[in-house]
Amino acid sequence: MNELISNILIGIGLAFSFFGCLGLIRLPDIYNRLQSATKCVTLGACCILLSLVIRYGFNDIGIKALIAIPILFFTSTSGAHALLKGSHISGFKMWEKSVTDHYSDDTLGKEEETTEKT
Amino acid sequence: MMEWIDFSFWFLIALTALCLLRVILGPTVADRVVAIDIMGIIVVGICVLLAIRTGRSFLIDIGIAWIILSFIGTLTMAKYLERRKLNE
Amino acid sequence: MRAINVLIYFLICFATWLLLTHNLGWQNLVAGSVISLLTTLVFSRYFNFDVTKMINPVRWFWMIIYIIYFIWQCVKANFDVAYRVLHPAMPIKPGIVRVNLTLQGSLARTILANSITMTPGTIAVDIIDDILYVHWIYVRYLDHDRYAYRISGKFERILKKIFE
Structure with missing residues (x-):
């Protein structure tokens, strides 16, 4: 029974990872790619870790996998945020059909001031 | 049911090939960095599948170390894209 | 208040070490306490959160x-x-x-x-x-x-x- 549940969880993890990589290929610009890929691939890896916990129970290997889940969540979300901010400051264009961009509306004037000073 | 785990192992390796396709195609630097970051998370999944297959616990340690190293690399590339120094 | 913070961060680090290594020999305990103490002393000044709220x-x-x-x-x-x-x-x-x-x-x-x-x-x-x-x-x-x-x-x- 445990083995069946863990196999189903591995299947769910594979499907989510596949959707994330498909989004990485199909979506038009870096911001949308980062969004789909981070969400889907992180949850896919978490599903595979959970399947290991269910298959082996709470011994040494299962507890290690349980500790790895929050580490994976926090590092992947913080990394995505840092990469998004860095690429926006570096000046990569958004997709041409984007609706609004309040961030560059608010920060563009300040950046010009700092570059003039330096 | 070891065949299913073998199949999912090869499936994840095919997904890393998709990420490498984005590394080759990507028009800008940031796209390539994103693809490498996502590939790190998929490699963690491969490590966990190997741990399920063999039942050894040190493979999870390799996975955790891989998560942290990939995070440090991503932060360094983000600092580089912001055009700031590393000690700010 | 700061002493309580440092103590709680030390206990969290030590518990994580014990769960990760899964071994209760005395050498492992000594190494874990030394590493947790170093980590706490270096990094605890970055956490200025009031832990006593969490009771x-x-x-x-x-x-x-x-x-x-x-x-x-x-x-x-x-x-x-x-x-x-x-x-x-x-x-x-x-x-x-x-x-x-x-x-x-x-x-x-x-x-x-x-x-x-x-x-x-x-x-x-x-x-x-x-x-x-x-x-x-x-x-x-x-x-x-x-x-x-x-x-x-x-x-x-x-x-x-x-x-x-």
Whole structure:
């Protein structure tokens, strides 16, 4: 029974990872790619870790996998945020059909001031 | 049911090939960095599948170390894209 | 108050070490305590959070509710991404919007930004003063009150009950 549940969880993890990589290929610009890929691939890896916990129970290997889940969540979300901010400051264009961009509306004037000073 | 785990192992390796396709195609630097970051998370999944297959616990340690190293690399590339120094 | 903080961070580090190594020999205990002490002494000045607030059990109850709600939103987000990727016409309408924050404290704001990254269609870009910038994959409304309630309303209400 445990083995069946863990196999189903591995299947769910594979499907989510596949959707994330498909989004990485199909979506038009870096911001949308980062969004789909981070969400889907992180949850896919978490599903595979959970399947290991269910298959082996709470011994040494299962507890290690349980500790790895929050580490994976926090590092992947913080990394995505840092990469998004860095690429926006570096000046990569958004997709041409984007609706609004309040961030560059608010920060563009300040950046010009700092570059003039330096 | 070891065949299913073998199949999912090869499936994840095919997904890393998709990420490498984005590394080759990507028009800008940031796209390539994103693809490498996502590939790190998929490699963690491969490590966990190997741990399920063999039942050894040190493979999870390799996975955790891989998560942290990939995070440090991503932060360094983000600092580089912001055009700031590393000690700010 | 600072001594209590350092003690609790030391205990958290030591428990994590014991769970990761899974070994109770005396050599392992000595090595773990030395490493936890070094880590605590170097890094504890970066955490200025009042730990004594966490004794109250009501906050733990709201934290469990927050985790359950977060997992539900996370699963919903994945099906949302799958729908947008598999649809042949790709129904996306991206944009960056600003959301006013009423939450105080750096730890609470970090958890809020990380949660917004994992919820359907949104990812946090930056926080300047009291404004959070969010990249949204399908901008439904341009009216601030409606999208702010949709993006961060419930998270902010539960986090206020946990941290204030």
